[in-house]
Amino acid sequence: MAQKTVLIVCVCVCVPAQKTVLIVYAHQSGGSFNSAAKDVAVEALKQQGYKVVVSDLYAMNFKASATVEDITGEVKNPEHFKYGEETMQAWKEGRLCDDIIAEQRKVEAAELVIFQFPMYWFSVPAIMKGWIDRVLSQGFAFSLQKMYSNGIFKDKKAMLSFSTGSMQTMYRPDGLNGDINVTLWPLQNGVLHFCGFQVLAPQVFWCPGHSPPANRTAMLDGWRARLKTLLVERPLTFAPCELFDLTFPGGFMLRPEVREEQRTRPHGITTGHHLGKPLPPDNQLKAEG
């Protein structure tokens, strides 16, 4: 008797994953200007079809301190605990704690990460610094081979969106606080670009606490307008790895021919790589050209 055959045809419908933006948000109050700036971004990006994920760090009571509790299971060297080495090992073995893993998944899924915060002490609030310390761990966010323009997140974008207590003029090179480009260098170069992110120009809300209501509304309107084309903006310029001799004998310094080529240029390469010359104007505020 002939055997009956059943043919099952599977039709796979490939639905492209919805593009995601992650907003890492640090403000204690839902009535704050930062909350309003976050809401503007959520609404504008959703209107463009993005999935928007918000990590509301204070609401999550996000743990800010980098400690041994961030690792599940045994640590390798309890006598001399080294957070970076132990978390890298734990990341490889899937032994980081749940809140870190959850945030890392959000970063992996995101095309753009926006950090929304009030400036604290020329930097981010401690709870956000804790997110940076704990989530952007070695192995996951960088390695000794993968950093800066060769970095792990080179196909992703990131940006700072923050408010200040000081007026804009105070952050000019001749203002009381000094040049905002210098203030932003550690976060934008040392954190975001270090992990490979293409860094979009920061969104700075100057001194909303002492601005008239109309100015605050205008600041939020400006942010809303910028968000329409944010994801196609050109990123800020940093010094690519190719400019450096990335060997131990070379000391990770500028290659001699690059140094020579830069000799006659009027400005340094970036805010940090100033080569003892005037800083390139607004290198940390605006994309070049």
Ligand SMILES: Cc1cc2nc3c(=O)[nH]c(=O)nc-3n(C[C@H](O)[C@H](O)[C@H](O)COP(=O)(O)OP(=O)(O)OC[C@H]3O[C@@H](n4cnc5c(N)ncnc54)[C@H](O)[C@@H]3O)c2cc1C
């Ligand atoms: C520990 C610490 C360190 C600091 N370090 C620095 C520093 O280094 N440099 C610096 O410049 N500043 C610094 N500051 C100041 C801080 O950056 C500012 O207080 C903060 O940026 C203000 O933002 P906010 O969201 O808290 O404003 P809020 O005070 O919440 O808001 C400002 C105004 O906007 C209004 N508002 C809220 N929602 C809306 C809306 N939808 N439309 C219009 N208006 C709205 C509010 O009602 C309020 O009147 C520091 C503050 C602290 C506490």
